[in-house]
Amino acid sequence: MKIFYSCYGGAHSSIITANIHLGLLPDKRVATIHEIIHCPYFDATKSKEIGRPIFMGEDSLKNQIFALGMASSRNQYTQLLYEYVRLQQGSCRGEILIINTIPLINLKVRVGGFLSRKLNLISIGRPLVAIGIQNRYMNFVKLVENLKASL
Numbered sequence: 001m002k003i004f005y006s007c008y009g010g011a012h013s014s015i016i017t018a019n020i021h022l023g024l025l026p027d028k029r030v031a032t033i034h035e036i037i038h039c040p041y042f043d044a045t046k047s048k049e050i051g052r053p054i055f056m057g058e059d060s061l062k063n064q065i066f067a068l069g070m071a072s073s074r075n076q077y078t079q080l081l082y083e084y085v086r087l088q089q090g091s092c093r094g095e096i097l098i099i100n101t102i103p104l105i106n107l108k109v110r111v112g113g114f115l116s117r118k119l120n121l122i123s124i125g126r127p128l129v130a131i132g133i134q135n136r137y138m139n140f141v142k143l144v145e146n147l148k149a150s151l
Helices: 013-021 033-037 074-089 107-118 122-150
Strands: 002-007 054-058 064-069 096-100
Touching (some): 002 013, 002 074, 013 054, 013 064, 013 122, 033 122, 074 096, 096 122
Parallel strands (some): 002 096
Antiparallel strands (some): 054 064
């Protein structure tokens, strides 16, 4: 199965959730700011890369885990992915999951992401995003736990 954690820009909430899923970030406690900022691909996606899946790794069940920024085209990208898999394999059931992580973010993540990715004020934006992620971290963990339980 291919699991796509999706968010607006593919730089923060989808990356955090994918890293939790793969065991690269803790799932029993809130990650430190250092752990968040230094996890693979955090705050690295450029605007021109939105819409390109980032392969994050394989989980213990051999599911391929991706992060994906969808910007304001969430419905179109979701439909495109499901339709592509359906055309390739005749069905997309059991082959692909797209998990929206946007409902988990807060204002700090939104503002910090804007400062870091759009205005290139990384020294201000990146720590603000990390603090915002920390504030909602266990919600990300719960999302991953619920998904893994359903697999």
